[in-house]
Amino acid sequence: MKKIDGGVTAAKGFMAAGVYAGIKKKRKDMALVYSTVPAKGAGTFTTNMVKAAPVKWDIKVTKESEYVQAVVLNSGVANACTGQEGDTNNLLMAQAVANAMEIPTEAVYTASTGVIGKQLPIGVIQEGVLLLKAELKEGIWSGSLAAEAIMTTDTYAKECAVSFMIDGQEINVGGMAKGSGMIHPNMATMLGVVTTDLAISKELLQEALSENVKHTFNMISVDRDTSTNDSLLILANGLAGNTEITEKNADYEKFCEALSLVTTDLAKKMAADGEGATKLFEVQVIHANTQEEAITLSKSIITSNLVKTAVFGNDANWGRILCAMGYSGVNFDPDNVDLYIESVDGTLKLVENGMATDYSEETATKILSGKEVKATADMKVGIYEATAWGCDLSYDYVKINADYRS
């Protein structure tokens, strides 16, 4: 299992493009990921009652289509809260790709991200699809252009890829994602596309993805706002030449491990690049009574505005961490909790049995000043643990979101 360069075009038979179509003012705003052969498709989607048109479409494609071959994505407009007209525009976007690539409309996944409540400029989108077809290429570079085209307030493109061996065949798994704001995925992520040349049954592909998100994208939060557009899509085209995986054997486990490497990397990048973030904030809860409790506690800490502002201010205000654990709904004894902080500058025990140690504030501030800061809460009661990823809450988060539409 090794990390390799690239993203959605790292696996055999995948092409991509990213172009400026004219939805946004200046930056690239449309992307296409295409498999040269039909691929198995699977997806996980937002649990928000308000679902964007592309989400409703993709849920149908995932359920009903035997195979998929393309994913078309746009940034700038979310196509959410757009009624019947929004559904029609989404279908027209899928049809434009189907016509251009000569594949069935039901083999096209769609994804949109941007402002809620605005209609897609469908003429611009249809022109954009032609531009995408003209630019469609294999190779790492084209995948990066696609990753760039789905950015909104992201400050850098998010890609990751790994490779491993099955049956003496090299298998590649690569992906891209965008995040930044309205990030609190619930059974999905903002927008993510993963491709692989693995041969695997559609059922196991879906199961691997659904299990995977619980510990990766669903464990990150930027602002506790679960989006209307969260979608994580995966395409597996089988070009690696391995025997198709149809049961949960050792090969399946290898694939799950590879998938986890890719999605954890993308999820952490999404958290670190949260709107206005100055650092990645990782929270690990260990020795909890149950897995569920470890997850709930770590997410409660990672989403607390008061904890996040303290992290921004490099202030070891650990009382806020205990406070956030206390209102999480988990039943525990506060007088039994130990708390540590950690970064490249060292590790420090702040709390022992619910009370402050005689730690040095100066050392604590130094540790918290790192670009990647970790807090660990030791519950000292069980064997379960969980890790969540988030970021600090800065002036820039407020600035970005006070005038996002202008």
Added chain:
Amino acid sequence: MKKIDGGVTAAKGFMAAGVYAGIKKKRKDMALVYSTVPAKGAGTFTTNMVKAAPVKWDIKVTKESEYVQAVVLNSGVANACTGQEGDTNNLLMAQAVANAMEIPTEAVYTASTGVIGKQLPIGVIQEGVLLLKAELKEGIWSGSLAAEAIMTTDTYAKECAVSFMIDGQEINVGGMAKGSGMIHPNMATMLGVVTTDLAISKELLQEALSENVKHTFNMISVDRDTSTNDSLLILANGLAGNTEITEKNADYEKFCEALSLVTTDLAKKMAADGEGATKLFEVQVIHANTQEEAITLSKSIITSNLVKTAVFGNDANWGRILCAMGYSGVNFDPDNVDLYIESVDGTLKLVENGMATDYSEETATKILSGKEVKATADMKVGIYEATAWGCDLSYDYVKINADYRS
């Protein structure tokens, strides 16, 4: 039923004081509320698993003491996460008041607010109690000094009082509260003290208070962080001379109405004065299927960071409101929702049946620029409604909380 001047000293037989004892650097930091005769006491408290020492003490007093006569409060140090030493210090604080006023220790409520994890400077507290005794007075002015002394990052003191008639006797109900940050009360509020000269049984006093907070303090949120110290206390000393209320009759209803006027006023002031807030943001959900759903939807909107930053930016980004409703957990049809905004500058329908009306952005911005902004979501399915109060999320919230301890 009429509003009158004053707060905790508006009712007959209540005295108060607020002094600088030396816990904080400069500002007043200790308060005392005292009834000249024994009073019935009731309280509601934080549901946070991590409970401050005074909260644990007050729960015991509420349960076991036949009467109470004093409330001593300090700001600057929360006495939370302070272990056995914290419990001892809290007891010493209550004893200091008991000794000074010559009343039983079990008749003294305590309340602390400030930094979590630091021990109370008990010598300073004990000296402070003597200063408080020396300053203890009747009259509106002394109540205001007490309200000032419990402030932390609050920018103004919060008081309210009303009077009404029972049996030809004038009944007064007055209160004070402090809020600002770590405000997301759950079965209680940050710190609030209400006094009344009504004669009422202890059981009904508690029931009136518990029912009251559900629709007042529990409906506000500044930052979705439920504090370790939330306490709302009420003292009823019976000096108004009415026949003691022992059943839920018309007089009981009158008292509930008066209590609601006082606590709603204090709750709204707390929301409007949230840390860094530039405006009060009120959210009403109407025609919901159930009371519970109306409450959940309104609180989901009021606590969304993305909605709050949009309100700060005077940006009618209504998609974020529908998004926050969508992830609240309530099952509803987004295509059936209407949305309005309102302030002194007028009312505007932004959304009809889940989609944008052709409203003017300019008018929307003007309305959102008010000091008190209201959003109304009409679910158009039932008869239930709920109102929640919050505030916008500004640069100053981040500033205040990034260096709260320094």
